[in-house]
Amino acid sequence: MKAVLHILEHDFRNFFRYKWWLVGLISMNLADLFIMAIVYNYMVSSAVTKSYKSYFEFFAPGLAVTGLFASAFMIGREINMERRREVHHYMLSLPMTRLELAIGRVLSGGLRGMLYMSPLLLTCFIFLGFPDILELLSILAVLFLLAIGISGLSIAIAVSTSSLEKFITARGLVYYTLFFCSSVFYPLSLIQQLGQDGKFPTMLVTLAEINPLSGASDMIRSFLLGYPPFSLTSIINVLFFSAIFTFGAAFAYIEIIERK
């Protein structure tokens, strides 16, 4: 446990080295909410505003989830850099087990995501209203699981790609597919309707339905806005995603890093 805490400390120190970059990222997220979403309020069709009072209210929970995703993914870039600069030899030489090292990395990625996301989630609560204590705990628990899963996914990509370019390309593909094929920016019902009309591939509709970003965003919406209805299936999706990528990443980190 102590070894895991040391890894957490190491990764948090690294995280705060990018504080100016984080300020830039937060300001970009807030500009999305306070400029883009407010202007979109005037353009979004009545089909959407019938269920949600405004696009601003719809988008605020989604924004917290995208912030969580982007920041939890940062750990992958660091691990990829360590691998390229061969810092991983030093990490492997530390007096701790491989499992402790892997768990520490996955956990720190997730916790950093939670830390970054907290002001965005607070902004969301301020404008949409605060959930009750049980709902708040459920939101934090699901977001934490999601953060761990994202951290695991980024680590798995980082250790499987040998160059920065390959990592950035893979990250781009994962980032944008998961972002845009989810209910972060638009209601899931809209994507499903497009699929039914044959204007969107069924495979991508299914991806949007099982996407953990959709599950987490819609869960916050269901608690704060009362719509869409709370779905246990989407929470199970987040659990599955988290379990697969946490264990997958730990395994990949131990196996691949040791081989190189």
Add this chain to the structure above:
Amino acid sequence: MRAIWFISQIALFGLIASRMINVPGGTLTTDTINLAPFQEHTFQVNTPAHLSGMTINLSSFQGLGEIYVYSPNGTLVKSDDFNSSANLYSFSYDFANPDLGIWTVRLVANASADEFKLYAYKAGDYFRYYVAGLSIMTLYSAAIFIGFDIYEEAEHGVFEYLLSLPVSRRQLVLGRSIGGGLRSFIYVGPLIGVSLYVLGAVNPLSFLVSLFALFLFSFGVSGMSITIAVMIKSSDRFDILMGVLDALIVRLSTAMYPLAIVQAANPLYGGVASFNPVTFAADLFRWGTGIEAIISLDNPLLPLLGIIAFFAFFTFVGVVIYDRRIEGGGWQ
């Protein structure tokens, strides 16, 4: 990475968002009326043939009163009540393939006098609108990159070498601005090609004018990036400033939404967007690609002059700043 972003924005975000976002494709009727207590008024909206969609926006200043919307055959299709206590000051109704003829919108004031506004417009194609804006956003972020190169050169001592070359400071700044702009243009060229394919046929003359404006825009953005990089001399601060600037300059422009909507959303946002070079470039590109009906650009000369002024300003300021900040002391 940028290509993945661009393609996913078109194929995923643009495609899906265009199904939920209405963009004005031309005004059908716009009117304002002041009604005394319990007075009625009827607006008429004349719809032409083959209209794919229509949106009617109604707003009440006091948030009181009743709305009744009738189709050309006299059927009541929508009815609502403004309600200030429920924050219902405006309503927006979308009609797909609306019937040809005269639509009637009846407004009934409540116990107090009130001002009502009606804005009816044809539905535009947000997908095409967005794809055009996306090209400008990509061009902007590619042109900004030259500033990061300046830091790299400073770090490796190339900056001093460049200053020692037998060229004037003016030539150096101008060359770098144009080089940065051209480089970004070459980089973004294939993506603009994809946009043109999506947008369809273009008027060659208008397109050449807008292409010239985009060149000046990318040179101007490169000049701005160089100027800021040389001014602040700290890659960390530059990174954050560019992030914030990118967030504001792109979102407070017409790259993603028409100016009329930005102004309606917030007059301050609208004021900034009106003088934003990204707005000038996006409007000109849409004009050049023949989708100006969506933005109703009255005079393409104004944004063109705006871009020329932007380019000239940052080239001039860039030369002055270069002289003052770099001369004699190198990078540090």
